Amino acid sequence: MSDSDPEKTQEYGYSKEKGYQEPGHGYGQGPALVTEDHGADSELQRRLSTRHITMIALGSSIGMGLWLGSGLSLASGGPAGIFIGYLLSGSMIWSVSHSIGEMAVMYPLPSAFVQWTNKFVDPAAGFTLGWAYWFSFWITIANELQGVVTVLGFWTDAVPTAAWISIFWVVIICINIGAVNVFGEIEVICSMIKFGWIFVVIISCIVISAGGAPNESAIGFRYWNSTPFINGFKGFLSVMPTCIFAMSGSENAGLVAAETANPRKSVPKAVGSIWLRLSLFYIMGSLMVTITVSPTDPNLFGGEGTNASPFVIAYRNAGIPAMAHIMNAIILISVLSTGSISGYAGSRTLVGLSQIGMAPKQMRKADSWGRPWYGLVPTLVIGGGLAYLNVSNTGSTVFGWFSNLTSLCTLFGWGMICLSHIRMRRAWKVQGRSKEDLPWRTWTWPWGAYWGLFWCVLLIIAEFYLSVWPLGEPTTAKNFFANYVSVVAIIVIYIAAKIYYRDRRWVDTATVDLDAGRRFYKAEEVCTTKLEVTMCGYG
Known part of the structure; x- marks a missing residue:
């Protein structure tokens, strides 16, 4: 195909800026443009495949929030409280993921939703979201590292807390300083382990609940019947930060799209897998906890005993110690995986902020392997350093602080995506x-985006109530800021950014440049199957 080909020029509409543009090919997949990425380029490298992004989307958020945090939620909200909490949170991230899918295919940018917010909503909001999300990523690293201490405490307490944190901090650093495709392969392996193990968890917990374990008679829905809710409405609200924290990270599929060879092919598959993760990992996983573990068990994470995962407790109480040890090992892998993904996501967020002039320009640089050192180093150093708070405080206390801070940043991020x-x-x-x-195009438009935005706003308001009148704690300034300081910080940063940008209004949708930062696809990238190629007119 040459620039002077008059037949093609007439058919596609050629321009030097956009190449050959094909009209919509008749079944909703839109124009295919033969060109390089238009404005989405950075020094990051597109080394990730469909397999990488799909498996990262499946397993990226399966970490401490589900395996350990569900015990804290069970104790404070009861069986029905935690189950409903995961149902609600699941519907929210399902909606958010479909919004991400539609935008990530067209605008696969390094910091994704940060740059989308800057482009379509308000530069001040984009600035606030970017720095708030970076803040939440290194908090997540710290939380996962302190989760390692809790997990390993099941086996031994002979090793000092600081030593465990240091060892596994180095592990997370090593995963992130490899080439991006090496990072992708490690996450694929971790996701496959987590995804495969959930089937074992579901089947074995059903057997335990039915009375098939050595040390347990039939449990069924005994705990649902005796104590479905604990601490009433306030107990249910206290469950939500942990549920949101558990599902935070699902939006990382939008960040990964910038380093994916063909987002048009990869991102929809990742979005399509959301229902599987939500139903298997969260909804079925939380249900298994409620039918095997008592919400009053003192050994639950946050209790007075061993602070173990409810899944580990279920196997130990059932008289299956081998399964308890395997479960604990799976949790260790999950926690490390989520920590490493947070390092990846935090560094890419800084790259995106730098691209739009909201962070130092050095942060957009990457080496020949695609590693953005100026973004990686501060993210990993601050996140790891913060984990040492666990040395002088209990794991459940630190987890509570970090979960509240992260979940509110996550709600703000999900709301901005929608x-x-x-x-x-x-x-x-x-x-x-x-x-x-x-x-x-997502089939959930427009109701999915509005559903996600509505609940994000409502839960941020509800968490304000819980911060002023916390569960089991007095109303004090210390408790308020421990739970709600991230929202206070978001408001302060937004006001400061608004003053700096001197813009009282949001972006004018009538004048926004819809082609800036957009990825234009070749015909073979849009039409990925033989049937599609034929329907597109290229077969």
């Missing part, structure tokens, strides 16, 4: 573009 999607669709419509021209 709002960016709503604004992007509005801009698309206002500027007279057809929805058929979108590279990929």
